[in-house]
Amino acid sequence: MGKRANPMAIKAALTYEINEAAAALGKSPATIRNWIKDGLPVMASRKPYLLSGADIREYLRAKHKDAKSSLAADELYCLSCRAGRKPIGMVVQAFPNTPKTTRLMGVCDCCNANAARMISKSKVDDFAQTFEIKASGHSDA
Ligand SMILES: [Zn+2]
Structure with a gap:
């Protein structure tokens, strides 16, 4: 595992293409695509995918949290x-x-x-x- 991405590197009010989000977070575009497979929400009606800054932040926060506690099957x-x-x-x-x-x-x-x-x-x-x-x-x- 590399360094944690810093959610604050992302501006919540903006939308990002995968490459832009990767650059802002110091990650590779492949990492961002993995996050999308893992559940990072995308604006799926558009290609290339656009990511909401607010969603990226929440995803990263939830991801950090998930490392400590995972959800029960009914949660x-x-x-x-x-x-x-x-x-x-x-x-x-x-x-x-x-x-x-x-x-x-x-x-x-x-x-x-x-x-x-x-x-x-x-x-x-x-x-x-x-x-x-x-x-x-x-x-x-
Ligand atoms: Zn609640």
Whole structure:
């Protein structure tokens, strides 16, 4: 493992192409692509992919956190609690992220903030045993 990328090197209000994010963080574009496979959200309606600075920051923070504690099978990650939380009613919405990953979003049962979890698309059926997964409406926004 190399040095940790510093989330503060990224401006939350900007969007980045993969090469730009890599340059800002002192990482290789391949590393950024690995993060995307790992669940870093992209604006998938566009090619080349654009990354939101805010998403990169949250991803890096969650990644650092994940090194210490991983989520239980029935938890999403609440950015507000900074911990794994169950979604209210165990209801989540599934949003396509990359071709291989899906973002599950629910409402934290502790603080009512949005909680999310990035999963591999191949695991959606597994998570459907635990959560009530509602498909998101299609959005081109
Ligand atoms: Zn919470």
